[in-house]
Amino acid sequence: MSDMRTPLKKVRGLGSAHEGTDHFWRQRLTSVANIPLLLFFIGLIVYLHGASFAETRAALSHPLIALVLLMVIISGLVHMRLGMQVIIEDYVTSEGKKIACLMLNTFFTLVVGVACVFAIIKLSFGG
């Protein structure tokens, strides 16, 4: 059996979906990052349990906490968007609905992400 693929296609290694193992890789990369990041997040929530408004603002506006919290948000949201994409692709078989769901998935992620990042930045700089 002769191989119909061109040498360029083999070298690129992107396959029929044109993105290779990109999705898989990003999912793994963010999952590894999420382990320490979300353990930090759990620790932060436990630490802030019962804290007053002023104490909570002071903690969240601390540069180190704010920076790590931004990473928690970004890594977590990228991971969850990839995960939801797979769920949509598995269960939504109608092509039109699937595209709509995939768009909503990105919109939802962006809305949550922008809201969280804005809040953290406002707490840090805006007072």
Add this chain to the structure above:
Amino acid sequence: MGLLLVPIRRMRGVNGPLTQCKNGTKTLLNLPLSSLSALPVNQGSNGAALIIGDAMSKTNLHANRPLSPHLQIYKLIPTMVMSIVHRITGGALYFGTLLVAWWLIATATSEAQFNFVSWVLGSWIGLLVLLGYTWALLHHMIGGIRHLIWDTGRGLDKHTTTKMAWASLVLSIALTVLIWVAAFTIL
């Protein structure tokens, strides 16, 4: 309009070569797969039977294709349940981010907003949701670590995966209890 030749092997999902048709046999398109083997059909050299219909039957063919058994056929086993739970917890965590966003926005807005979120999350329903959220996060994380271990090619045999499935359940519940005890006692 040409005749449609479909080897049975192909219908079962195993690729078999198309063989030549000898004569016009009856169409088998409306019969379930189990009855196919009992019927006299022409056998090709590769064991592929021939089915003949006209082009109109093509849709029929797709509609009557044998499907793999659905969920209720299978006995629930730990690995399967943990796989399903991993996806469900992932979905729950997805929408749970709304709570995180709400809490952060409220804290960045005003004391009244912060107090309102604290009141809602501190209520019985709020605490129950947060307890579930904690467990979902931990279970998904432990399930994810399981996947990372599998990615290295380790721990893939049947008995190990079953043990890992039970371990992820036990560990996630234990850690959830530990975190909540810490939140309500130490600090």
